Amino acid sequence: MKKVILDVDTGSDDAIAIMMAVLSGKLDILGITVTWGNRPVEDCVENTLKVLELLGKRIPVYRGCPQAMVRYLTRQRNAALDKDGISITLDGEEYTVHPSSFPLPEPREKEQDEHACSFLVNTVKESKEKITLISVGPLTNLGMALRMCPEMKDHIEKIVIMGGGVHKGNITPCAEANFYHDPEAAKIVLESGIPCDVIPLNATHSAEISLDDAAELEATGKAAAVFAASLIRQRIDALEKMKAGNGYSDAIHDALAVASLLDDKVIETWETKAFDIDINGGAGDGALIIDDRMNAEAEFPVRFAMKANKEIFFDMMKEMLSR
Amino acid sequence: MKKVILDVDTGSDDAIAIMMAVLSGKLDILGITVTWGNRPVEDCVENTLKVLELLGKRIPVYRGCPQAMVRYLTRQRNAALDKDGISITLDGEEYTVHPSSFPLPEPREKEQDEHACSFLVNTVKESKEKITLISVGPLTNLGMALRMCPEMKDHIEKIVIMGGGVHKGNITPCAEANFYHDPEAAKIVLESGIPCDVIPLNATHSAEISLDDAAELEATGKAAAVFAASLIRQRIDALEKMKAGNGYSDAIHDALAVASLLDDKVIETWETKAFDIDINGGAGDGALIIDDRMNAEAEFPVRFAMKANKEIFFDMMKEMLSR
């Protein structure tokens, strides 16, 4: 079984991604490291533990960095963004894409004492077998770990990353939220020389999950599927309220990243391109910049998923979550 | 007749644009202001005068700014770019997209004493009729003039601009050369509140002119058409040598901007979008950032040409240049 470490900021789509990874039975999950992003790291840790409790699965959970490496250090750079795009309050009621506290039973397990970054460095560095990392939040923990110990590189099979958008943004016109929240970390990871499978907005929005799909999940009656259905509905609803969604379907970003590792048929188109990530704090801050020019040459072993197969994706999701 | 002022950095495609504007007979060209860009401003002035001499046409030519407003002030920001993408030397021979000195007879007319920016401010401010500006080089002269006198706005019908790329770049992965060379000026102009018709790379590359087209132009035997044909061939050749072209056809950017003003059928698709221009000096420096998000709202009266009709474009070019 493939040895993996998951890095998450749970988060609705993170929850579905974790459940698929665990229930797939195909991954030897050495640990789950948690970062900030959708919510403060404490909430993301708690949500992660609750999801594992729901699955009745013991996997060590490590709390990571509570903030981006450096992105929020200046007043100027902070001034760029008005709203986070996660929640909206209308008529006194809050609609959110990512519940701060999942409506699930309290977890019995606690988080580990070791810091996520220390765990990453130690586990990867000492592993004889190469490890695969899956990152579905801001890349802070991975960027920090690679900065601590670049030699980790030799022990990493590849890094599967949900993040970025090829000529697409969500939190800003040109930047996707995971990259935007820690552009320096994203740059460190993608330029590390480690093979990266990047799942950008292009792929995730090419395989949106709908209210009808959520109904199918719920109809299975299985705990994971039912919880996933409720998260999907809540996302679709909140995004519509924020006028950022169509009210019928939405990308379940992080789950597609996990799915791409479990079955490579779920991604129909990969492109290996020269790229950069803007970290200069202006209008392009956090943007993944793809070089489509005729004479561009890719410098790093990074490929971008441009299109996913929605049927395969949803079939995997339904099948695994209803186990 | 529509009163216009042309702002150019002549330049091969500028030359064709000027010839079309003059020979169209539809424009009352009050003056041609010249800036730097393809070549130093002195060369661009000389080339402009030569083109007018070829046409036997007296139009006052005003020398403008010899450099971007502020873009090249720091060593850091200068470090981003290795090459200009205009010329290459192979086996001791230079191939260039933009000849520094056109192989045409010496012009008899001289440039005017007045500075291009002063001419722009004075002419526009005092005009009772609204004036249309056409800018097909870095936007330095226009940005400076608008900074000098924002009240110009009320006397400008619209500004037709060749520049930018919607999710496309040429001089960098994400920036087109005219915007890249003076991003601050581009930002001042596009955010001025004046209606702008932007002709980005998307439109110009959707209507490339080919070697076969050049042959047709040459076959007319008319001076303007023959000169245009030679410029087109030289562009296609130089870009191929730089591995930045297909060796058969190329966008004649500036000419399409003029054409769009002469006949609006040449542009098949316009989009009005929220946008920004990155001026922060990082990887995204000079990028036109388009907001494709569902809830984006355009703040300025700026529309972007996404697709042109090649047949209409070339027919105009051939018909006008062979007059």
Added chain:
Amino acid sequence: MKKVILDVDTGSDDAIAIMMAVLSGKLDILGITVTWGNRPVEDCVENTLKVLELLGKRIPVYRGCPQAMVRYLTRQRNAALDKDGISITLDGEEYTVHPSSFPLPEPREKEQDEHACSFLVNTVKESKEKITLISVGPLTNLGMALRMCPEMKDHIEKIVIMGGGVHKGNITPCAEANFYHDPEAAKIVLESGIPCDVIPLNATHSAEISLDDAAELEATGKAAAVFAASLIRQRIDALEKMKAGNGYSDAIHDALAVASLLDDKVIETWETKAFDIDINGGAGDGALIIDDRMNAEAEFPVRFAMKANKEIFFDMMKEMLSR
């Protein structure tokens, strides 16, 4: 007589500077160009005309740029500053260092039609005799004119500039207001290669004018001196209210710049140093950076006044203003 052009953002200390320049009888003032800074450019023009009216002196006044070249183009860079440091409202009453409208009779003269930048370029370029420029506001007009026409350089004797601070700031911890408001323009001017006499905060605060001095001025009973006395008192009062002054004396910055040109004994210490100006929009934005290191070599003919002689300065002020 030395031919000069004054560039001002009148402003209390600008007013005193203008009065000294005019009443000195030693300067052939070709024109006064006005920029924004202390107040919007319209107000600064009006204040300038009023001062000339008070002096009964006809000197052409040219309106210049209403804003910095590029400094305020982004939300991020704007976010750095809370307050302008010019005015404060306490208990409903406004205290200001720079009245928006001087309490003086309406001027009979009007501003010129020509733009300040055009006037600068044309007058300097065509002058056979070298001209001295005196700049006591943000350097926008001069920076723009030099960008339009770098050849102006050969016709300029020197530029006397009130601005910057050597290891001192006022509007920010490290930046003086004139440089801060248009750092790019300051960089263009100081790095133009034209000899510059910079009068920074170090010199101006080494020769503060006090309430007692103001009383002396008023006691002369002469219009210019009495008006100057009222401006000086108002400055001292407003700065104390803002907790930015000692309540007894204050630098009359711009007047010292003019004085330094009229009598070089007023500056006791000049230093020629390698320098830079930060234009990167962070904490150091607009800072004059002086290189005090042992192996630093000055690249430009720019000297900084480090200390002034207060007695000589005030004697000049009193003598000239009471003419």
Added chain:
Amino acid sequence: MKKVILDVDTGSDDAIAIMMAVLSGKLDILGITVTWGNRPVEDCVENTLKVLELLGKRIPVYRGCPQAMVRYLTRQRNAALDKDGISITLDGEEYTVHPSSFPLPEPREKEQDEHACSFLVNTVKESKEKITLISVGPLTNLGMALRMCPEMKDHIEKIVIMGGGVHKGNITPCAEANFYHDPEAAKIVLESGIPCDVIPLNATHSAEISLDDAAELEATGKAAAVFAASLIRQRIDALEKMKAGNGYSDAIHDALAVASLLDDKVIETWETKAFDIDINGGAGDGALIIDDRMNAEAEFPVRFAMKANKEIFFDMMKEMLSR
């Protein structure tokens, strides 16, 4: 005894600082964490182990980050600096302030397996007694550790930092090398809310150690003193060769930081000031910006040593190193 952790980039003055800290007998040194800066981290680790070997002292040594958090990620920001100021080659001979490999016997001890940042986080977080950190290199390890675990703050007595300059620079006109090499880390540490004693260039250059002092150290015949004497001479010589020193004396920066903790009389003047650190990548990059304005209010418990007592400093050095 005060529990301390030393963070170093050994380095000549680091070596003297370590020897003083160890030989003082007043500090319970829990570990020495090593970072990059003067030399690559591998060399700094090796040099540190050699110094401990010379002292016959077993203290665990932890290798830390081999590079700044984010400072060197872009080509633009890298372009600012020509030379490092550490070494110069003249007539084929290299003169260096910081030997890459100390001419000392090979160490018998090895570095620890644990990463410096993990060690810092774990040791500090779990300590019941508050720990004092001493940082005399770029602040990468500390910045990273604080980013990993801001709760460390409650277990830190204070941080003694050699770095910065109050209106003084060395590696650039306005930035000191330790802050310049990792400005973001410096900002994280100084703005952490933890009490910081900063020993900037102002203090270290107010107490320079001379060739005569080196002779005195050597005359003691003790190994540590003799080694220190050789390092001091080498520094003075190399700086003179680089025209950055007077050829007679030099600041032994890091040793003063340790001394300030051992005997507070060695610092004659402390100032608590509002400050900022520029991280924007321009001319002011890495500058410590001190707010000397009348109405500035210090926001953080950070004090800056402005002047040291050379006699006390050298007496301590001589006395301790000759034990």
